[in-house]
Amino acid sequence: MSTSTAPHSAFVDFKEVKSRVGILQVLERYDLLGSLKRAADRLSGPCPLHKGTNPTQFRVSVSRNCFNCFGTCGRGGNVIDFVSLREGISFRDAALLLQEWFMPDKVTNRPVGTALRQTTDASPRPSSQPLQPPPTVADDPDEEGENPPLSFALKALKPDHPYLNERGLTEATIASYGIGYCARGCLRGHVAIPIRNRAGAVTGYIGRWPGEPPSGQGKYKLPKGFRKSLEVFNIDRAVNADASAPLLVVEGVFDCLHLVQLGFPATVAILGSSLSSRQELLIREAAGAGRPVHLLFDADEAGRRGASEAASRLCRSSIVRIIDIGGYHPQPELLERTQVEALLKPF
Numbered sequence: 430m431s432t433s434t435a436p437h438s439a440f441v442d443f444k445e446v447k448s449r450v451g452i453l454q455v456l457e458r459y460d461l462l463g464s465l466k467r468a469a470d471r472l473s474g475p476c477p478l479h480k481g482t483n484p485t486q487f488r489v490s491v492s493r494n495c496f497n498c499f500g501t502c503g504r505g506g507n508v509i510d511f512v513s514l515r516e517g518i519s520f521r522d523a524a525l526l527l528q529e530w531f532m533p534d535k536v537t538n539r540p541v542g543t544a545l546r547q548t549t550d551a552s553p554r555p556s557s558q559p560l561q562p563p564p565t566v567a568d569d570p571d572e573e574g575e576n577p578p579l580s581f582a583l584k585a586l587k588p589d590h591p592y593l594n595e596r597g598l599t600e601a602t603i604a605s606y607g608i609g610y611c612a613r614g615c616l617r618g619h620v621a622i623p624i625r626n627r628a629g630a631v632t633g634y635i636g637r638w639p640g641e642p643p644s645g646q647g648k649y650k651l652p653k654g655f656r657k658s659l660e661v662f663n664i665d666r667a668v669n670a671d672a673s674a675p676l677l678v679v680e681g682v683f684d685c686l687h688l689v690q691l692g693f694p695a696t697v698a699i700l701g702s703s704l705s706s707r708q709e710l711l712i713r714e715a716a717g718a719g720r721p722v723h724l725l726f727d728a729d730e731a732g733r734r735g736a737s738e739a740a741s742r743l744c745r746s747s748i749v750r751i752i753d754i755g756g757y758h759p760q761p762e763l764l765e766r767t768q769v770e771a772l773l774k775p776f
Contacts, residue, residue: 441524442535447507447745450531452494455508458530459515465489476500478514488737494742497737497751505740505749574707576659578630583621584609592620592639596683597762602690611636615652622682624657627711629665633657635682637701658705661712662698663689668715670695675721675750675773678712678739680732684725684761693765702726702735704742713746721748723773728755 442629455460456472465474465487476487479502486500486616495506505515513523528535585611593603593610603609611621626632633655638648651657663685667676677696679685685698697715699708716722722743726732740749754761764772 441521441528442525443509443520444470445530446509446524446527447494450508450527451491452489452496452508452511453491454531455511455527456489475501478502478504478511487614488558490741493741493745495741495749497740497744499733499737499750499751499753502710503750503752505751506744506747510748524636572577574630575622575626575661576655578626578632582631583611583614583616585613586621590620590639597690598683598686599690602686606686610639616650619650624662625665626656626660627664627668627714632660637682657700659707660700661708661715662700664697664711664715667695672717672720675717675723676712678722678726678737679761680725680726681760681762687762687764688725688769691764691769697737702731704735704739709739709742712743716743718746721750723750723752725752725754725761725772727761728753728759 453462456465459476459477461474464477465472466484470490470492471490472489473485474487474497475481475484478487478498479500481487481498481500483500487496487498489496495505495507496511504510506514508527509520509524512518512526514622515519516523516526518526586607588600588603588609590610590664593608607623609621611617611619616634616636618638620639621634621636623631624633624635633652635657636650638646638650642648659682662682666689671694674693674695677688677693679688679696679698680700680702682698682700683698688696697712699705699712704712712722724736724739726736726739736751740751743749752772754764754772757772758764761769
């Protein structure tokens, strides 16, 4: 096996590599398609990265052009991430290797003697049928736009309601986030939680009934016209947190506040288990270049399904890892700091 790599001066367009090289091409390159079962747009099978045996732990989305492992390694990402993990090389060298394999027009002028790292696998084999780059998935028009900043603020919110203590919120957190019980107005009878956009402006409130709500009434209430699918809770603070820490994504507001209190300020909540197009954009912008995204959704069917879908979308721009919290608790709000640290520990 040759271990030489391309010189650091070699140019690579990561976006172009991800758009031109399909995940099926890469899997076929490694002769892995035979070990995976396909159902419509998705493939599943044992994880080829940590040599797993569970037949459903490794999943691939063809249209999203990405993969995720729900087993031991918990890794996920795009075609460049897969080659980087499989070969044990850098993200940049993996992209150059993909160019070498599938984009010969990009390496025709490469200087002699700068061959990319070769693997023990044979040269790329032609497909039985053309493998086209994955289609771009259009955003949902109902999830476009923004909630305008409010021209008012809810007054006289009571920060000493016992329900807030029951949820484990400290006085400092309650004061910092402006949370309190609302005795009048549109959220009367609810604990009101301000929702801020990335710039820090309040765009709305989420009301939580303190305890079990009356029969026929939901736990949460939203003001008329407010669309929670356009917001990511705590995004304004998470973007200013330590950039070396991963961005943690959870479902609920109380999950987010709990992890922040434990010492993980780069935590955001998507206010449900389904990631909208607008939320995807906000998280991608918050992650920026090189910051991994870790998904800590609830350990139920809705949470697992939501995490899988979110990962398949976010992996187009970030290295995404799905964290299964089920071994400890069903919700992130119940985790202890040592448990979170153990879950986030790299393999």
